[in-house]
Amino acid sequence: MTSLTDQTVLVTGANRGIGQEFVRQLLDRDAAKVYAAARDPDAIALTDPRMHPLQLDVTDAGSVTRAAEIACDVGIVVNNAGISLVSPILDDDNSALRQELEVNFFGPLAVTTAFVDGVVERLGAVVNIASVMSWVALGGSYSASKAALWSATDSMRVELAPRGVQVVGVYMGYVDTDMTAGVEAPKTSVEDVVRLVLDGVESGVSEVLVDDAARQVRAGLHLPVRERYEAIVAAIS
Numbered sequence: 001m002t003s004l005t006d007q008t009v010l011v012t013g014a015n016r017g018i019g020q021e022f023v024r025q026l027l028d029r030d031a032a033k034v035y036a037a038a039r040d041p042d043a044i045a046l047t048d049p050r051m052h053p054l055q056l057d058v059t060d061a062g063s064v065t066r067a068a069e070i071a072c073d074v075g076i077v078v079n080n081a082g083i084s085l086v087s088p089i090l091d092d093d094n095s096a097l098r099q100e101l102e103v104n105f106f107g108p109l110a111v112t113t114a115f116v117d118g119v120v121e122r123l124g125a126v127v128n129i130a131s132v133m134s135w136v137a138l139g140g141s142y143s144a145s146k147a148a149l150w151s152a153t154d155s156m157r158v159e160l161a162p163r164g165v166q167v168v169g170v171y172m173g174y175v176d177t178d179m180t181a182g183v184e185a186p187k188t189s190v191e192d193v194v195r196l197v198l199d200g201v202e203s204g205v206s207e208v209l210v211d212d213a214a215r216q217v218r219a220g221l222h223l224p225v226r227e228r229y230e231a232i233v234a235a236i237s
Contacts, residue, residue, distance in 0.1 A: 001204030002076065002125040002166050008033040010067075010074045012058055012111060013081030015043040017177040018129065021190040022078055023051055025198055035071045037081075058107030068114035075122035076201075077115050079108035080129045087141040097141035104145035109152060116160070125166040125201055128153045132173045132214045135221060136232050157206060168206060170197050173213030 009026050013019040014036035023036045027048050034051050036044045041053035054071060057063040058081050083103045087096035112119075112126055119126060133139040134150035150169060157167035176187040188211050200208040209215045220231045 002123075002201050004029045004031055004076075004198060004202060006030065006032045007075050007122075007124070008035070008071075008073045009076040009078060010035045010037060010054075010071055010111075010115060011078045011080055012037045012056060012107070014038050015040065018175065018190050018193055019078075019080040020044070020046070021194045022080060022197075025191075025194045027051065029198060033073070035067075035074065037067060037071075056111075058111055059102045061110065064110045064114045067111075071115070072118060074115050074118050075124035076127070077112055077119060077125075078127045078129070079111055080127075081107060082129065084139075084142045086139050089137075089140050089144055091141075094141075097144060100141050100145035101148065104142075105148040105152065108149060112156060116165075119165055120160070120163045123164040125168060126156060126160065127168045127170065127197060127201060128156075129170045129197075132171050132217050134171060135217050138232075166201065166204065166206075168197070168201055168208060170200075170208045170210065171214040171218065172210030175210075 004026060009031050011019050011022045011034060014023050015038035023034050023046055026034050027050055032050065035054045036051050037054040037056035038044060039057045041055050044053045054067055056067040081103060083100055085096035085100055108128055128149055130149045130153065131146045133143040134146040137143045153167060153169040160167055172188060172193060174187040175193055176189050193210050196210055197208050209218055217232050220228050223231060
């Protein structure tokens with residue numbers, strides 16, 4: 001388990017939605033410092049003196065390196081930045097898939113790699129915000145990118161747990177953010193998502209299953225493919 005009190009935390013994609021709420025709740029839980037990272041840090045509205053806007057493009061190696069040099073005291077990394085383009089996986093134009101992989105998969109790998117020495121030194125944590133679509137191939141390119149993040153999260157845990165680092169994968173269905181503005185379905189609030197994730201970090205879990213969709217799909221991963229997808233469609237419909 002990882003205490004949040006007096007920790008220094010990096011949150012990517014912190015300019016809105018889940019990322020912004022992470023910053024707010026981390027400060028409420030007495031984090032000593034939160035680096036609110038975004039491509040445009042001027043868009044970050046919070047003004048708490050413990051919050052430090054940080055320019056970071058997770059797809060730009062130079063940007064990641066500069067951020068790690070500035071935020072050299074980080075003990076917890078929250079890989080929240082992500083995009084959803086949802087292109088067919090067999091599209092002749094695979095630019096959407098490549099972009100999603102750059103942000104949703106290679107981005108968290110690059111950020112974690114850049115900050116990992118400090119996280120290990122402080123016996124901290126890495127939190128990867130994935131999706132129930134990690135296990136459900138109904139989102140085309142987006143599902144593929146989040147499935148890659150799921151696998152990478154497990155690989156990080158294998159490498160980092162023996163070094164005292166907690167690695168947490170986060171999985172959920174629809175969340176009430178700009179990304180799902182056009183979706184007519186039940187959604188979890190960003191406040192509830194972040195609260196459950198931070199509770200999970202402090203209680204020492206390896207996975208946070210935010211909602212019923214995530215719990216039901218996760219519970220059925222042992223089923224044969226045909227049965228699993230019948231259960232999945234029922235769980236998310």
